[in-house]
Amino acid sequence: MMTKELLKVTDLSIANVGPATPRPILKNLSLSVAESETLAILGRSGAGKSVLGRALMGWVDAPLGVTSGRITLEGQDVLGANPDALRRIRGTGIGYVGADPTRVFDPTLPVGRQIADKYRAVRPEVSAKEAMERVHELFSLVRIPEARHRMAELPSKYSGGMIQRAAIVDAMIGETKLVIADNVTQPLDVTVAAQIIRLFQDLRERLGTAFLFITSSVPTIKDFADRIVVMDQGEIVEEGPTPQLLAAPRTEASEKLIAQSPRIWGTTAPESLSAEDIRDMPPALSITALRRTYKVPRKDKLFGSVFVQAVRGADFDVYPGESLAIVGESGCGKSTLMRLLTWLEEPDDGSVQFHGKNVGSFTARERFDLRAQLQLVLQDPYGSIPAHWTIGRTISESLRLHSPLKGKARRARVEETMAEVGLDPALYDKLPSGLSAGQRQRINVARAIVLEPTVLLLDETFSALDPMEQTPLIELFRKLQRERSITCIFISHDLALVRRVASRVAVMYLGRIVEIGSNHNVFSRPLHPYTRALLSAAPTIEDSPYDPNECLVDGEPPSPIRLPKGCAFADRCPVAQEACMSSDPELMRASERSRVACHFPLAALEPASVKDAAHVG
Ligand code: SF4
Structure with missing residues (x-):
């Protein structure tokens, strides 16, 4: 059946x-979208994708300007439309959802009414009552719980997934x-992002x-997409049906995007x-019943405070x-747990033992000496390195504080x-400006290991790096662990x-x-239903061994x-039973070095497609 062309960019x-x-x-972009079709515009950041998305809505704001071309929706000109026609196009023709949904709503008015x-x-022919009914219908369709109640609330009461x-x-x-x-989906957690994609498919x-x-x-x-258009540096470099383009990309830009996509299985x-x-073997670090609760001001009242239970009893070696x-x-x-491990914050309860000694005592x-032995590698490769210090000074600062070494x-x-972390020693007297995120992260690693610590804590250390930059740093950590037997804790x-x-x-x-194991x-x-949900929602280019449905x-x-009184996961858990509502499961031994906090752990799955060289043969 022929599908009708909806959007045309020439x-x-x-x-x-x-x-x-x-x-x-x-x-010189040209593309089209047919009725009921899903077209993906794919490209790395800076490729011009969002400028295109906004232009389709008629949003081309100074200093940007259209220098050529035409956009039509069902034959109607978008860029040349008068304000009334444009309002109608935006209201009934094209809708736009961005990465920051909070900007869509006025914070002072109930969401449903807006x-x-x-x-x-x-x-205008629709009455106020009918309009509210229509909103209620769509709130239910996108599975916003307690839709009528939610419609009457201000945007600030919504969680990230719900406001999206x-x-x-x-x-x-x-x-x-x-x-x-x-x-x-970019700002959302993986399980919520997966729900949003499923919602789009459903709609x-x-x-x-x-x-x-x-x-x-x-x-x-x-x-999800029927077709993909790949953009690079403001141009369309390739387009085609999704399976074909992913199986046999014809341009370097597409190849790179595919090669850099995460793989797990x-x-x-x-x-x-x-x-x-x-x-x-005595543990390097041993954590017992660690707890931390914060007292924070109430958001919904002028006075009073509430307690946020950030860490509710963590145990591991x-x-x-x-x-x-x-x-x-x-x-x-x-992140709270990381601060407790480094003793940047003291727990309300529980203990941290470092090589058998209780840090609390x-x-x-x-504690000052502990800083030398237990080092933190930070997440932000830009904010964490002083711009006006030479690289040598940044790395040697901890030696100045903790070591008798001086001068030469x-x-x-x-x-x-x-040299050990792959930085040219000739950079010693240079400032860090101009270095890539990967090079900067090597500076952070160098300053963490220069004191020869026994434990390294890495808080989202690789998050700011693209996959090309991640790989050599991961190799570096493997080498350091092999050669120095350093214990690493990654958040x-x-x-x-x-x-x-x-x-x-x-x-x-x-x-x-809720689960710990190899x-x-x-x-x-995975033994815990949440672990399995997390794994099935993880974005990866491979086929997942877990059925998302x-x-x-x-x-x-x-x-x-x-x-809640019982298991905190109970209202989302697909296998919850009556007992889960009233009793909170403890972290129990499931097998050798595996523990799980669940009354009804999942039966062992062994998806054939999961490769693990350590266990093959
Ligand atoms: S205790 Fe019950 S609700 Fe909690 S994860 Fe296990 S099965 Fe699900």
Whole structure:
């Protein structure tokens, strides 16, 4: 059956027309979207995708200007439309959802009323009551729980995933034929992002809406888009049906995007120490019943405060030379846990033992010395390095504080460390300006290891790096661990990275460790339903061994202020039973070096496609 063309872009060029010589941003773009079709605009950041997305809405603001071309929606000119026609196009023709949905809504008005008013502006024949009913219908369709109650609330009461759903309703309220979704899943946690993608698929099937999905992530659109248009430096470099383009890309830009996409299941996992290996080995770090609660002012009242339970009892041991990853979505407590481990913050309860000594009973001098032995590598490669210090000074600062080395000996140690992490020692007297994020992260690694610590804590250290920059740094850590037997604790939300670097994995949910085990067991035989949901939602270019229809969870975590009586995961858990509502499960031994906090752990799965060299043969 022939599908009707909905959107047509012909020879569109946009330039920054502010300077004397206009700088081209988009160059001679031509594309089309048919009714009910999903087209993905794929490209790395800076390719011009979002400028295109906004231009389709008629938003081309100074200093940008259209220098050639035409955009039509069902034959109607968008760029040349008068304000009334443009309002109608935006209300009933094209809707737009961006990465920051909070900007869609006025913070002082209830969300439902704002969307209903927008509907009536483009459909004046509809009564206020009918408009509210229509909003309610769409709120239910996008699965916003307690829809009527939510409609009456201000935007500030919505969680990240929920406000994104409300923004989708806002974009579709006028029975729009095409929705532009610009990086909509980027700021969301993986389980919520997976729900949003599933929602788009559902809306397309039920309402026949066409989507133009703008993203830099191949996994996000690989099962969703009918066709892909690849953009690079303001140009369309390739387009084609999704399966064909991904299987046989014809341009370097497409090849790079595909090559840099995360892979989990075909990756070799680091081997974990067995119970036998650690039988007589004292742990490097031992955490027992660690708790931290914060008192914060109430958001909904002028006075009073509430208690946020950030870490609700964490227990684990890490052995010399091991690499443990602590994973979980935002708000799960992993960053608080990191601050407790480094004693940047003291716990309310519980203990941290460092090589058998209780850090809580350390003297001030012992705590100062602990800093040399337990080093933190920070996340931000730009903000964490002083711009006005030479690279040598930045790396040698901790030696100045903690080591007797002086003068030439200190410089020699720093240069040796620079060489070890792959930095040219000739950079010693240079400022860091002009260095790439990867090079800067090497400076951070050098200053962390220059004192020869026994434990390194890495808080999202690789997050700011693209996959090309990540790989050599991961290799560097593997080498350091081999040669120096350093214990590493990674805090990360990136499961593809965790799969490559960690020998053991701890999964956190709402301040608790809900599962801990070897990399192999956690990835291929998850015991906790949340672990399995997290794995099935992880964006990866490979086919997942977990069926998202069975494993994905609905909803979002409850507030850490009002935790339920039983299991904190119960209202999202696909296998919850009566007992889960009343009793909170403890972290119990499941097998050798595996523990899980669940009354009904999942039966062991062994997806054939999960490769783990450590366990093959
Ligand atoms: S205890 Fe119950 S609700 Fe919690 S994860 Fe296990 S099965 Fe699900």
